[in-house]
Amino acid sequence: MIDVSKHRGSLLAVTAGAAAVAGSYLLAGWSPSFVVRPVDQAIVNATPGAIVTFMIETVGDAGHLVHIAMAFATVVGLFGAIAFAGVRLSTRTGQSTVGAAVAGIGSWLLAAGLTGEPIQGVAAALPVAAVVAVAGPSPSSTGRRVDTESAPAGESLGTVDAVRRRTLGAVAAAVAFVAAAAIGRRSVAEDDDSLADAPRSEGATARVEEVESTSLAVESEDLLGMVTPIGEFYNVDIAEFDPALTANEWSLTFTGEVETERTVIFDELIDRPVEHRAVTLRCVGEQLNGRKLDNAVWTGTPIRPLLESVDPEGDCNCAMLRGEDGYYVQFPVDVLAEGFLAWGMNGKELPTGHGHPVRVLIPGHWGETNVKWLTEIELLNVEEDGYWEERGWEGTGEVNIVAKLWDEGVTTLSDGRIELAGHAYAGTRGIARVEVSTDGGDSWTDATLSDPLPDADVWRQWRHVFDPDGTHDVVVRAVDGEGTLQTRTPSDPSPTGSSGWVRRTVTE
Numbered sequence: 334m335i336d337v338s339k340h341r342g343s344l345l346a347v348t349a350g351a352a353a354v355a356g357s358y359l360l361a362g363w364s365p366s367f368v369v370r371p372v373d374q375a376i377v378n379a380t381p382g383a384i385v386t387f388m389i390e391t392v393g394d395a396g397h398l399v400h401i402a403m404a405f406a407t408v409v410g411l412f413g414a415i416a417f418a419g420v421r422l423s424t425r426t427g428q429s430t431v432g433a434a435v436a437g438i439g440s441w442l443l444a445a446g447l448t449g450e451p452i453q454g455v456a457a458a459l460p461v462a463a464v465v466a467v468a469g470p471s472p473s474s475t476g477r478r479v480d481t482e483s484a485p486a487g488e489s490l491g492t493v494d495a496v497r498r499r500t501l502g503a504v505a506a507a508v509a510f511v512a513a514a515a516i517g518r519r520s521v522a523e524d525d526d527s528l529a530d531a532p533r534s535e536g537a538t539a540r541v542e543e544v545e546s547t548s549l550a551v552e553s554e555d556l557l558g559m560v561t562p563i564g565e566f567y568n569v570d571i572a573e574f575d576p577a578l579t580a581n582e583w584s585l586t587f588t589g590e591v592e593t594e595r596t597v598i599f600d601e602l603i604d605r606p607v608e609h610r611a612v613t614l615r616c617v618g619e620q621l622n623g624r625k626l627d628n629a630v631w632t633g634t635p636i637r638p639l640l641e642s643v644d645p646e647g648d649c650n651c652a653m654l655r656g657e658d659g660y661y662v663q664f665p666v667d668v669l670a671e672g673f674l675a676w677g678m679n680g681k682e683l684p685t686g687h688g689h690p691v692r693v694l695i696p697g698h699w700g701e702t703n704v705k706w707l708t709e710i711e712l713l714n715v716e717e718d719g720y721w722e723e724r725g726w727e728g729t730g731e732v733n734i735v736a737k738l739w740d741e742g743v744t745t746l747s748d749g750r751i752e753l754a755g756h757a758y759a760g761t762r763g764i765a766r767v768e769v770s771t772d773g774g775d776s777w778t779d780a781t782l783s784d785p786l787p788d789a790d791v792w793r794q795w796r797h798v799f800d801p802d803g804t805h806d807v808v809v810r811a812v813d814g815e816g817t818l819q820t821r822t823p824s825d826p827s828p829t830g831s832s833g834w835v836r837r838t839v840t841e
C-alpha cells in the first residue's frame with residue numbers, strides 16, 4: 334500500500350500534471366494547441382547541433398523519444414507545480430474550492446501562454462482544478478489526526494483515512510481520465526488504405542504497378558520491393574510534431590531576389606502539367622547499411638516553369654527553401670530548377686508525415702533538400718547555411734552511392750544455396766552494376782539487376798545466389814552509371830554521408 338500521507342503532495346502534483354496533458358490532448362490531439370508541443374519545440378531548438386548529430390548517429394529515431402519524454406516530463410512538472418500550490422492553498426484556507434480555483438486559473442494561464450490558445454487552454458486547466466478540488470485539504474502537519482471540531486464547515490474529513498480516500502479517489506479518477514483520453518484520441522496511422530486519392534492521380538497507380546513490377550523475384554518474403562508502401566517509408570523530421578496544414582491553407586511564395594513576388598495556391602498548382610515520378614530518397618545521416626532509403630511514386634509538377642516566371646536575379650544563384658515546421662535548406666537555383674512539387678505519394682494525397690499538402694523533390698540530392706510542408710522559396714544574394722548545415726552537416730549535394738544488404742536480404746533456399754538480395758542507389762548517376770564477393774573481397778561476381786526504369790532518380794534491386802561452404806565473408810559494392818566504384822574507405826554519416834562497403838558474415 335502506498336504511504337499516501339507521506340507522498341501525497343507529489344502524488345497529486347504528478348496526477349494533476351498528467352491530467353492536464355491528457356485534457357489538452359483530448360481536445361487538441363497532436364496539433365500545435367497541444368500543451369506539450371511548444372515545450373518540445375523549445376527543447377528541440379535549445380539542443381546543440383553536436384548533440385542532435387550524436388543522437389542521430391547513435392540512437393537514431395530514439396532521439397525523438399528522448400525529446401518527447403523530456404517535453405512530457407517538463408509539462409507534467411509545470412502543471413504539477415501549480416496543482417501542488419493549489420493543494421497547499423486548500424490546506425491553508427481549509428477550503429478546497431479556493432485551492433481548486435487558483436490552480437485552475439494558474440493552469441489556464443500556463444496552457445494559454447504556452448500555446449497561444451486561450452479557449453483550448455481550458456481543457457488543460459479543468460482537470461487540474463478537478464484533481465485539486467477532489468483531493469481537498471491535507472491533513473494537519475502532525476499527520477495523524479485532524480480535529481473534526483476545528484475543520485471548516487462543510488469539510489467532512491475527520492481522519493487520515495478520509496484524506497487517504499480522497500487522495501486515492503482523485504488519483505484514480507485522474508488516471509481513468511488519462512487512459513480515456515489516450516484511447517479516445519488514439520491516432521490512426523497513415524498508410525495506403527487510410528489516405529484519400531491524390532488530386533489528378535489518374536495514372537499514378539499504373540506507374541506504381543509498373544515500378545513495382547521491376548522488382549526481382551526473390552525468395553525472401555520480407556525484402557522491400559521497388560516501391561516502399563507509405564506506412565513503411567522512412568521519416569526524418571526536425572520536430573516531433575508535424576505541421577497541420579490543409580490544402581486550402583497552403584500556399585507557396587517566391588520571395589527575395591525576384592523580379593516579381595509570386596504566390597501559388599494549391600488549386601493553381603494541381604492545375605499545372607502532372608507527372609507521376611518514381612523518386613528515391615536517402616538521408617545523409619543514414620548509416621552505411623541503415624534504413625533511411627526508400628522509393629515512392631510521387632504525383633506533382635515540375636518547378637522550372639514556376640521558377641522562371643518569377644525571374645530569379647540574386648547574385649549567388651541560390652535559394653533558401655522553408656517549410657511550415659521552421660525547417661530551411663539552401664542550395665543552387667539550377668538544382669532547384671530540376672525539382673518537382675509533389676502533392677501525391679503512391680497515388681494517395683501526401684501524408685502529413687511526408688509534407689502534406691506539398692513538398693519538393695530534388696533529383697539525386699540528399700534527403701534534406703526535399704523540403705516538406707514547403708511554403709516559401711527565397712531567392713538569395715549571398716549563400717546562407719540551412720538547418721542541418723548550421724549543425725555541421727554538408728548534405729545539400731548529390732547522394733553517395735550505396736549497395737545495401739539488409740538482414741532480410743539473406744535467405745537460405747530449399748536446395749541449400751543462399752540468396753543475397755538488396756537495393757542499390759546512386760541518385761541521377763544511376764546504378765550500372767552491383768558486385769558481390771563471398772570471400773571477403775578476393776573475387777567478385779556481378780549480381781542480377783532489376784530492369785532499369787525511365788525515371789531519373791530511382792534505386793535498383795540486385796540479387797545473387799551462391800553455394801555456401803562454411804562461413805562466408807560477404808561484401809557488396811556498386812558501380813554507378815558513370816563507371817565510378819563505390820568508395821571502399823569507410824566513413825561516418827557526418828558530415829557528407831557514410832561511405833564504405835557493406836559486409837556481413839553469412840553461415841551455411
Ligand SMILES: Nc1nc2c(c(=O)[nH]1)N[C@H]1C(S)=C(S)[C@@H](COP(=O)(O)O)O[C@H]1N2
Nearest residue numbers: 567568569570571616656660700701704705
Ligand atoms: N520541412 C521539413 N522538410 C524536411 C525535413 C524536415 O525536418 N522538415 N527533413 C529533411 C530530411 S533530413 C530528410 S532525409 C527528408 C526525409 O523525408 P521523409 O520524412 O518524407 O522520408 O525530408 C527532408 N525535408
Ligand SMILES: [Mo]
Nearest residue numbers: 616617700701
Ligand atoms: Mo536527412
